[in-house]
Amino acid sequence: MSQEALSSDSSLASESAPLLTDFLGALRSSFFSFLAKPIDELIANEGRDYTRAAERHLERLKTAFPGKPLPNAAVEAYTRFNQEILREELEFKKTGRYAMDEATLAEVCEKVYDNAEVMEAYYLEGLYLTYYFWPHHYELVQYYTAQFVDQFPGGETLTEWGVGHGFLSLLFLEKWKDMKVSAYDISRHSIAYSEQMFTSAGISNATFHLADILEQPCPKTDALICGELLEHVPDPNLLLQRAAAALAPEGRMFMTAAINAAQEDHVTLFRSDTEVLDLMREEGFEVESSLTITHPNRVEEEAPPQVVACVLKHAHPENIH
Numbered sequence: 001m002s003q004e005a006l007s008s009d010s011s012l013a014s015e016s017a018p019l020l021t022d023f024l025g026a027l028r029s030s031f032f033s034f035l036a037k038p039i040d041e042l043i044a045n046e047g048r049d050y051t052r053a054a055e056r057h058l059e060r061l062k063t064a065f066p067g068k069p070l071p072n073a074a075v076e077a078y079t080r081f082n083q084e085i086l087r088e089e090l091e092f093k094k095t096g097r098y099a100m101d102e103a104t105l106a107e108v109c110e111k112v113y114d115n116a117e118v119m120e121a122y123y124l125e126g127l128y129l130t131y132y133f134w135p136h137h138y139e140l141v142q143y144y145t146a147q148f149v150d151q152f153p154g155g156e157t158l159t160e161w162g163v164g165h166g167f168l169s170l171l172f173l174e175k176w177k178d179m180k181v182s183a184y185d186i187s188r189h190s191i192a193y194s195e196q197m198f199t200s201a202g203i204s205n206a207t208f209h210l211a212d213i214l215e216q217p218c219p220k221t222d223a224l225i226c227g228e229l230l231e232h233v234p235d236p237n238l239l240l241q242r243a244a245a246a247l248a249p250e251g252r253m254f255m256t257a258a259i260n261a262a263q264e265d266h267v268t269l270f271r272s273d274t275e276v277l278d279l280m281r282e283e284g285f286e287v288e289s290s291l292t293i294t295h296p297n298r299v300e301e302e303a304p305p306q307v308v309a310c311v312l313k314h315a316h317p318e319n320i321h
């Protein structure tokens with residue numbers, strides 16, 4: 001066993017994080033053992049706060065899906081998710097374009113969102129797990145908590161578009177418990193998964209809507225979460241216009257967008273964070289704060305995959321009715 005793994009094992013043992021320990025053990029024994037290294041580094045560098053939060057993240061899964069055997073089902077989903085991304089990224093490096101950039105929504109739905117072999121086998125759980133197992137996603141969670149959840153000025157309604165696994169709303173609701181929640185997604189698999197996560201977390205004041213958010217009218221909301229959706233739609237301006245219409249005058253929106261990051265359902269290629277932030281300003285938002293994150297192993301690349309996360313508000317709330 002490497003020195004790194006030894007030291008992380010001992011800090012895990014003293015922290016008593018049985019689910020994380022088991023997950024890491026199963027990951028190390030898999031063909032994809034290299035995926036354990038960034039997690040070992042997070043444990044070594046971030047210490048107890050990280051270990052506790054990652055354990056809690058796995059506990060949410062265990063509670064919501066007691067029938068799924070942890071750690072094996074989670075390791076299977078996580079490794080498969082990473083594998084699919086590596087495959088798409090290799091192709092993107094060769095072609096310079098996303099494989100689905102000309103696909104219709106119906107084609108993406110057939111291949112991904114309506115496909116149980118994708119959504120239920122690895123997509124939702126794999127993506128959920130990246131939030132604590134990819135260092136740059138862990139950084140995103142910290143930014144989200146500090147800049148969006150903790151700074152939220154207060155309100156009655158929370159809406160999430162493209163709710164997926166539901167993690168971002170769940171984290172928000174840990175602090176803002178009594179808000180009324182509306183969650184939208186085009187995939188019945190995402191709706192079923194996030195509904196299960198909400199129910200097991202004891203959240204009862206949520207409604208779920210199976211809908212294409214570009215087509216569905218959405219009532220005004222005080223907080224709007226829109227994580228990893230902008231690059232999934234063919235017309236990001238339209239999504240931002242709809243978001244501007246849905247956000248209450250003093251509301252806040254959290255949004256992320258992937259840059260140079262291929263995935264099987266990414267249809268809009270953003271080349272830089274400036275391009276994304278300019279688009280938001282063009283559609284009437286003020287960028288209250290933003291963070292651009294690059295995978296630590298890929299900073300040396302010419303156009304590395306990145307994610308930009310930001311907190312937005314109306315630039316001119318006085319004009320919103």
Ligand SMILES: C[S@@+](CC[C@H](N)C(=O)[O-])C[C@H]1O[C@@H](n2cnc3c(N)ncnc32)[C@H](O)[C@@H]1O
Binds near residue numbers: 166228229
């Ligand atoms: C990458 S996941 C993001 C999940 C979660 N929000 C996050 O930040 O990790 C994208 C989600 O958006 C949903 N989605 C894609 N296009 C959509 C659309 N036009 N309307 C509503 N949901 C959509 C997908 O079904 C999927 O659940």
